[in-house]
Amino acid sequence: MPYTAAKDRYTKIPYKRCGKSGIKLPIISLGLWHNFGDVDVYENSRKMLLTAFDNGITHFDLANNYGPSPGSAEETFGKVMEKDLKPYRDHLIISSKAGYWMWDGPYGEWGSRKYLISSCDQSLKRMGLDYVDIFYHHRPDYETPLEESMMALDQIVRSGKALYAGISNYPADRTAEAAKIMRELGTPLLIHQPKYSMFERWIEPELISTLASVGMGAIVFSPLAQGLLTDKYIDGIPDNSRAAKSSGFLQVDEITEERINKVKALKEIAAERGQSIAQLAISWVLRHDEVTSALIGASKVEHVLELIRVQDKLEFTEDELIKIDEILK
Numbered sequence: 001m002p003y004t005a006a007k008d009r010y011t012k013i014p015y016k017r018c019g020k021s022g023i024k025l026p027i028i029s030l031g032l033w034h035n036f037g038d039v040d041v042y043e044n045s046r047k048m049l050l051t052a053f054d055n056g057i058t059h060f061d062l063a064n065n066y067g068p069s070p071g072s073a074e075e076t077f078g079k080v081m082e083k084d085l086k087p088y089r090d091h092l093i094i095s096s097k098a099g100y101w102m103w104d105g106p107y108g109e110w111g112s113r114k115y116l117i118s119s120c121d122q123s124l125k126r127m128g129l130d131y132v133d134i135f136y137h138h139r140p141d142y143e144t145p146l147e148e149s150m151m152a153l154d155q156i157v158r159s160g161k162a163l164y165a166g167i168s169n170y171p172a173d174r175t176a177e178a179a180k181i182m183r184e185l186g187t188p189l190l191i192h193q194p195k196y197s198m199f200e201r202w203i204e205p206e207l208i209s210t211l212a213s214v215g216m217g218a219i220v221f222s223p224l225a226q227g228l229l230t231d232k233y234i235d236g237i238p239d240n241s242r243a244a245k246s247s248g249f250l251q252v253d254e255i256t257e258e259r260i261n262k263v264k265a266l267k268e269i270a271a272e273r274g275q276s277i278a279q280l281a282i283s284w285v286l287r288h289d290e291v292t293s294a295l296i297g298a299s300k301v302e303h304v305l306e307l308i309r310v311q312d313k314l315e316f317t318e319d320e321l322i323k324i325d326e327i328l329k
């Protein structure tokens, strides 16, 4: 049966403006870092993508190295694009990135013009796309002049291979510098992709206000701390969870008793709000005006369906926020 997208999909989730730009993103976006590689079951990956789209998730986030094997998440996405999503290309915001290791030798990682432009070309081929909507520099590179990396992003946009440019994992000072260079070049940075969750609050002291002052939005990754901020690990490490997989990035030693005790305490607040822990964790990252979207991962369709419902309870009382801070201290 050919796929037809749900007609009511745009009624399912709110869309929020990304910084001072023309783009609105769904408050939940789906990333393909885990569970979309060639080691995973294609039909499950496909179902997650289509369920997400049917529920209003218009933004899918990739990178050159997502897999495993590196590049295979882009190939999986390319297959779903070709088979199912092609008629909807203008409804989608598709991103990719370059910055981490992708191929051997001096031109296969970091931030040179040589690497960024050739990696973008490779990503487009793997996904079978003419352009991505957002192309990111994936991590700061202090050995390459910032101007060189930014001029490469500017060229990628000007040559039509991407519509917008973004940066990821840049600290506040480097973000401000990058934003200034890109504004002068005439291709303002759209978005920053930092790690942010109840267990990782580094963006709060400086980055958020920097983003507001330069007019960029934020899409925050690993808002569930890779699954720790759910009830998944409360009674141990389940088979098939990210921590149990050899290809997973969540290490068993990150699942400490201290963290699990915090998760248990958060579960009580979540229950009082009528939410799961995962829903609480997502609503919490979205409480900042500057956070445009929570960039989630999933290993099954039910995860997407559960998280999409955060919109029912996005607001927090002062009292709830204080209690959460106390738990996280």
Ligand SMILES: NC(=O)c1ccc[n+]([C@@H]2O[C@H](COP(=O)([O-])OP(=O)(O)OC[C@H]3O[C@@H](n4cnc5c(N)ncnc54)[C@H](OP(=O)(O)O)[C@@H]3O)[C@@H](O)[C@H]2O)c1
Residues within 6 Å of the ligand: 030, 031, 032, 033, 034, 035, 061, 062, 138, 168, 169, 193, 220, 221, 222, 223, 224, 225, 226, 227, 228, 230, 231, 232, 240, 241, 242, 243, 278, 295, 296, 297, 298, 299, 300, 302, 303, 304, 306, 307
């Ligand atoms: N820019 C960067 O440097 C960077 C780095 C990392 C990630 N990212 C992006 O951010 C995206 C999300 O990262 P992430 O996968 O770490 O995000 P996450 O949302 O923190 O973790 C996703 C994992 O949480 C578990 N999960 C999700 N929903 C659940 C639910 N309702 N109940 C129970 N467990 C649930 C699943 O774990 P199981 O698989 O164990 O079931 C899922 O794989 C990535 O795909 C990528 O696009 C970017």
